[in-house]
Amino acid sequence: MNITTVAEGIYQLSVNVENILFEGLWEIPNGVSLNSYIIKGEKTAIVDGVCGWDGVPESLFALLDKMDINPESIEYLIVNHMEPDHSGWIENFKKINSNFKVVSTAKAAELLDGFYGHTDNIIMVKDDDTLDLGNGRVLTFKEIPNVHWPDTMATFDTLTGTLFSCDAFGAFGSVTDGNYDDLLKEEEIDFYENEAVRYYSNIVGAFSLQVKKAIEKCSQLPIKIIAPGHGIVWRKNPNKILEDYERYASYSKGPAKEEITIIWGSMYGMTEKAVRYVEKVLKEEGIKVNVHQVPEDSWGTVLASVWNSTGIILAMPTYEYKMFPPVAAVLEEIGKKKVLNRKVFRFGSYGWSGGAQKELDEIVTRLRMNWEFLEPVEFKGSASEEELELIGERAKDLVKEVRNAVNK
Numbered sequence: 001m002n003i004t005t006v007a008e009g010i011y012q013l014s015v016n017v018e019n020i021l022f023e024g025l026w027e028i029p030n031g032v033s034l035n036s037y038i039i040k041g042e043k044t045a046i047v048d049g050v051c052g053w054d055g056v057p058e059s060l061f062a063l064l065d066k067m068d069i070n071p072e073s074i075e076y077l078i079v080n081h082m083e084p085d086h087s088g089w090i091e092n093f094k095k096i097n098s099n100f101k102v103v104s105t106a107k108a109a110e111l112l113d114g115f116y117g118h119t120d121n122i123i124m125v126k127d128d129d130t131l132d133l134g135n136g137r138v139l140t141f142k143e144i145p146n147v148h149w150p151d152t153m154a155t156f157d158t159l160t161g162t163l164f165s166c167d168a169f170g171a172f173g174s175v176t177d178g179n180y181d182d183l184l185k186e187e188e189i190d191f192y193e194n195e196a197v198r199y200y201s202n203i204v205g206a207f208s209l210q211v212k213k214a215i216e217k218c219s220q221l222p223i224k225i226i227a228p229g230h231g232i233v234w235r236k237n238p239n240k241i242l243e244d245y246e247r248y249a250s251y252s253k254g255p256a257k258e259e260i261t262i263i264w265g266s267m268y269g270m271t272e273k274a275v276r277y278v279e280k281v282l283k284e285e286g287i288k289v290n291v292h293q294v295p296e297d298s299w300g301t302v303l304a305s306v307w308n309s310t311g312i313i314l315a316m317p318t319y320e321y322k323m324f325p326p327v328a329a330v331l332e333e334i335g336k337k338k339v340l341n342r343k344v345f346r347f348g349s350y351g352w353s354g355g356a357q358k359e360l361d362e363i364v365t366r367l368r369m370n371w372e373f374l375e376p377v378e379f380k381g382s383a384s385e386e387e388l389e390l391i392g393e394r395a396k397d398l399v400k401e402v403r404n405a406v407n408k
């Protein structure tokens, strides 16, 4: 639980959440912060409440208490985005203060009604509308739909140049009091960069087109600080997170980095033997490789690696005339997240009929992933020396394709 000062009259109230699956689905090994912001003019506003998860609203009230802020003095609740991890707090807040106004887009207002039956005192705003808090503090709003729900907007404090960007420009990773890029060491920034890729690929990757539009729109503002709903605040170099997000958005269509991700599954070690061989070959080629066995590694972890990778190797046996199911499941999710135009090689074992390749082709076509495949290698039972060599050669071809695509 942290209270920190972002800029003159702006305070961040952060609550870390760990040991949950984010959105009930995504593993967050390093936790996530839920960031709320208090903005003080003559009047006080709070930007984004936090989730109604057990203990979280109480933590936020305790933080307000610590700041000597009486919840009744908060006049505006700015709901940048209605998803319950940002707005789930409203119900609890209502019990203490029934005299506040919600500021949101029309779409968020509709969702507030649907989710919480909340319809009173809503100020609906659209692009470039303003809210004057007094004492020279004027807020401007920018709609950034579909980053990450259709209702999302960003709030801009014109006095300090602070952009409250909600889910845009966010990251996973719990935070400490030094939750600012100007206070963090280089390796800590690197840590949050990895957490940002994980967050981006898991949460907003499917909306990369809308992310690009949001970057364009927000870049017109004289931004000095970016204060997202999750992760660290960018005060020294806000351009870094804008550029990082621009890059992550471009990875959807590829090429991404000069990296290969191997996603593999194996029942009795036949496919695994070939995976180990390929790992050795790729190591000799000197390319960065991320290796994920499924279902042992979670979808979120696999997605984060795949997002960064221009090359993908899928290694799985045939199972009941189809792909080994955990590989098929993660592949479907990768397709839905729009990981497109990758260079791919697949190999795997079968017993008598094969069938994995047919399902693989079906998924990639149905989800319009536009993946470019090298000729697959399938082997009966255990791969022979010749078959291993062939797989090794194809892996080297993949490295060439990846390097060509990245360095084009």
Ligand SMILES: Cc1cc2nc3c(=O)[nH]c(=O)nc-3n(C[C@H](O)[C@H](O)[C@H](O)COP(=O)(O)O)c2cc1C
Residues within 6 Å of the ligand: 265, 266, 267, 268, 269, 270, 271, 272, 316, 317, 318, 319, 320, 321, 322, 349, 350, 351, 352, 353, 354, 355, 380, 381, 382
């Ligand atoms: C439950 C089960 C279902 C299988 N279904 C098929 C199948 O439909 N067609 C086929 O050719 N082989 C099938 N096999 C054989 C495997 O593909 C074969 O044993 C392969 O070598 C397993 O590779 P792995 O050790 O990497 O898992 C099946 C094996 C199991 C255990």
